[in-house]
Amino acid sequence: MQPPFLTSAPAKVILFGEHSAVYGKHAIAASIHSLRTYLYVTPTADNAITLNFPDIKLYYTWESNSLSKIPSPSASIEINDTIDQQVAEQIQNLIKESNIVDPLHANAAFCFLYLYKCLIPNTSSLKFTMVSTSPIGAGLGSSAAVSVALSYAMLQLANQQTNKDLINKWAFVGEKCIHGNPSGVDNLVSTHGGAILYKKGTEAKLLDLSNNPLEILLTYTKVPRSTKTLVSNVRQLYEIYPDIITPVLDSMDSIACKASHILTQNEPDFQSIASLVDINQGLLQSLGVSHETIAKICLLSEQLHIGPTKLTGAGGGGCTLTLIQDSTNVQKFKETLTDTYGFDTIETQLGGDGCLLVPNDDLNGDVIKQLDKLFEESESNKVNKDIIDSLLLPGPNQKLPWK
Ligand SMILES: Nc1ncnc2c1ncn2[C@@H]1O[C@H](COP(=O)(O)OP(=O)(O)O)[C@@H](O)[C@H]1O
Ligand SMILES: C[C@@](O)(CCOP(=O)(O)O)CC(=O)O
Ligand SMILES: [Mg+2]
Numbered sequence: 001m002q003p004p005f006l007t008s009a010p011a012k013v014i015l016f017g018e019h020s021a022v023y024g025k026h027a028i029a030a031s032i033h034s035l036r037t038y039l040y041v042t043p044t045a046d047n048a049i050t051l052n053f054p055d056i057k058l059y060y061t062w063e064s065n066s067l068s069k070i071p072s073p074s075a076s077i078e079i080n081d082t083i084d085q086q087v088a089e090q091i092q093n094l095i096k097e098s099n100i101v102d103p104l105h106a107n108a109a110f111c112f113l114y115l116y117k118c119l120i121p122n123t124s125s126l127k128f129t130m131v132s133t134s135p136i137g138a139g140l141g142s143s144a145a146v147s148v149a150l151s152y153a154m155l156q157l158a159n160q161q162t163n164k165d166l167i168n169k170w171a172f173v174g175e176k177c178i179h180g181n182p183s184g185v186d187n188l189v190s191t192h193g194g195a196i197l198y199k200k201g202t203e204a205k206l207l208d209l210s211n212n213p214l215e216i217l218l219t220y221t222k223v224p225r226s227t228k229t230l231v232s233n234v235r236q237l238y239e240i241y242p243d244i245i246t247p248v249l250d251s252m253d254s255i256a257c258k259a260s261h262i263l264t265q266n267e268p269d270f271q272s273i274a275s276l277v278d279i280n281q282g283l284l285q286s287l288g289v290s291h292e293t294i295a296k297i298c299l300l301s302e303q304l305h306i307g308p309t310k311l312t313g314a315g316g317g318g319c320t321l322t323l324i325q326d327s328t329n330v331q332k333f334k335e336t337l338t339d340t341y342g343f344d345t346i347e348t349q350l351g352g353d354g355c356l357l358v359p360n361d362d363l364n365g366d367v368i369k370q371l372d373k374l375f376e377e378s379e380s381n382k383v384n385k386d387i388i389d390s391l392l393l394p395g396p397n398q399k400l401p402w403k
Contacts, residue, residue, distance in 0.1 A: 001156040003041040003126060004368060006358040008394065008402070009148035009171075011035035011134035012141040012189045013218065013321060013350065014312050016280055017256040019234050019287060021183035021198065025253035028260055029185050030195035030209065033352025035134035037145035038392050040375050041153050042127045051112060052129040054378040055136055058105040060098060064124035070094065072121045073114070081173055087117060103226065104137065111147060111177040115170060119154040128153070129375045133385045133393075135220050135344075139313020143227065144186030147174025148355050156357065164191050167355060179228040181235070193354030197260040207260060209350060212268045215324040218346040219309075219337050221293035223317025230314040234287050248283050255280050270325060274308050277323050281310035289315035293341070297322065300336060304329040319346075356394055356402040367400065 010031040017027025044050060050061040070091060073084035091113045092106075100109050112128070130149065136142045151170035155162045171187035185198040196204040238245040255276045262268050262276075281298060284290055294311050297320045301309040307325035311318070324330060337343045363371075374391055377383055394402040 001159065002360050003043045003157070004363060004371070005041055005153070005156065005360045006363075006371070006392075006400070007039045007041075007149045007152040007156070007355065008036050008357075008392070009145040009152070009190045009355040010193060010352065011037075011145055012186055013216075013348075014139075014185065015214075015321070016259050016276065017185075017198075017252055018311070018313055018315070019231070019284065019289060020249040020252035020256075021185050021200065022181060022231060022234075023238070023249045024200045025249050026197060026199045026256035026260070027183065027185050028195070028197055028207065028256050028263075029189045030207075030350035031189050031193040031352055031354060032134070032140065032348050032350065033193070033395070034348060034389070034393065035132075035140060035346075036393070037130060037132040037134065037142060037149050038388070039149040039153050040129045040371060041157070042129070042372075044125045044127050047124050049116065049124055050127040051109065052127055052375070052379060053108055054382065055130070055132050056104050056108060058100070058108055059379070060100065060109065062094075062098070066094065067113075067116070067124075068121075070113075070117060072117050081169065081176065083114070083173070083176055088114065091117065107143075107178045107228070108146065111143075111174045112150060114177045115147075115150050115154055115174055118173070119151075119160075119170065120157045123157055126157075129378070131375070131378050131383060131388060133388050135319070137224050137226060137318070138220055139311065139315065139318030140218075141186040141190060141313065143178040144171065144175055144182075144190045147171040147178065147187055148190045150174055152355050152357060156359075164354065167191050179231055181231055189354075191354050194351050197256065205260070207264060209263060211266070212263060214263070214273070214350065215327070216348075216350070217322045217324055217330070217334070218312070218348060219297050219320045219322065220344040220346060221291070221297070221317050221319070221341075222343060223291060223293050225291075225314065225316035225318055227314040230289050230316045234289065237288060245287070248286055252280060252283055255283075270323070274323055274325055277308040277310050277321075281308070284311055284315055291315065291317045293317060293343070294320055296341060297337065297343070301333060304333050306330060306333050353394055353402075358400045358402055362401045362403075
């Protein structure tokens with residue numbers, strides 16, 4: 001497909017099974033339709049590739065001859081989820097030579113360049129602009145949304161017959177570039193949307209939560225953390241104490257399986273779900289991935305009799321989810337979280353669309369002007385979520401023909 005066109009992918013929440021999913025245990029995750037990453041691919045006239053990632057303030061242009069020096073991974077268009085180490089090393093060298101040092105930038109650039117070398121190595125004169133309405137590095141799967149949006153766009157540029165399985169497979173490669181050893185749950189749920197029971201290497205089971213909407217409140221502590229670091233900390237613990245950590249991971253597996261069973265009943269027993277949230281948080285804490293801010297939210301939700309809280313995603317800060325069992329004190333809860341602790345609360349519905357596309361044929365001159373204006377503005381200022389949503393959010397009142 002010729003540019004310009006747009007892709008988009010949603011954030012996610014892991015209800016149960018973060019970290020243990022990396023060890024082949026079950027996890028339950030759902031997409032968050034309204035927190036999305038958008039990628040706008042536009043043509044340029046400079047025989048170069050430009051990254052325009054304003055959310056993390058990464059702006060860079062590579063001349064096409066500096067990219068063509070790097071060989072393409074042997075995987076090429078045939079999916080192979082083992083990272084080609086020789087190619088990876090050369091890309092990392094280019095990133096260093098380009099003075100891209102902040103790990104946030106280096107991870108995003110590595111993900112982009114590796115997928116570029118696999119999927120569209122002979123392409124140039126393109127600009128990739130990415131904006132996200134979800135918090136970044138916060139446990140809500142922004143890395144997976146980025147990987148899905150990039151994979152989808154690059155498969156379109158490569159004129160590949162795209163199906164969601166292929167997008168997901170390449171997005172998994174992208175996640176590997178960002179965090180080393182992902183379970184694959186985040187890219188799967190971001191690609192397909194909805195809610196799933198996931199276990200690495202097996203087919204995911206779709207969970208229909210629509211009849212039993214779980215009432216949850218997300219809290220963003222604003223404490224930055226890196227999934228890559230937290231996953232590797234757990235790995236170290238596992239390697240030192242395999243006989244102690246294995247049963248913890250097995251318990252998390254049982255929690256996810258039990259929760260999936262309960263949530264798919266006609267009348268789910270939310271009291272049992274609440275106990276499972278509590279136990280799961282205790283186990284995550286024992287893996288060393290909680291944080292003092294998370295402990296504060298757990299305590300407050302208990303004191304105000306709201307319901308239990310657990311971290312979601314990799315932990316170490318980032319976001320928590322609170323199960324709202326009793327909404328009497330929710331207002332007080334939210335006020336204390338924002339006014340006393342300086343956190344953000346995020347109200348959201350679980351599930352919804354996975355990755356989406358607005359093809360080139362469906363973009364007319366008027367819409368392109370509006371998109372150019374929004375994305376140009378994003379280069380100098382972080383664009384407000386409401387403004388992005390008003391033009392880009394898919395859904396019943398959408399302005400763009402997402403498909
Ligand atoms: N909007 C974005 N623009 C550019 N890079 C992004 C964006 N969102 C996420 N990323 C990349 O993903 C990384 C965060 O991934 P990770 O640590 O897994 O946290 P999470 O997936 O929970 O948000 C960032 O360091 C950055 O490299
Ligand atoms: C910790 C983990 O289970 C989830 C990470 O999610 P996030 O990147 O923190 O949103 C890792 C994974 O499943 O790949
Ligand atoms: Mg991530």
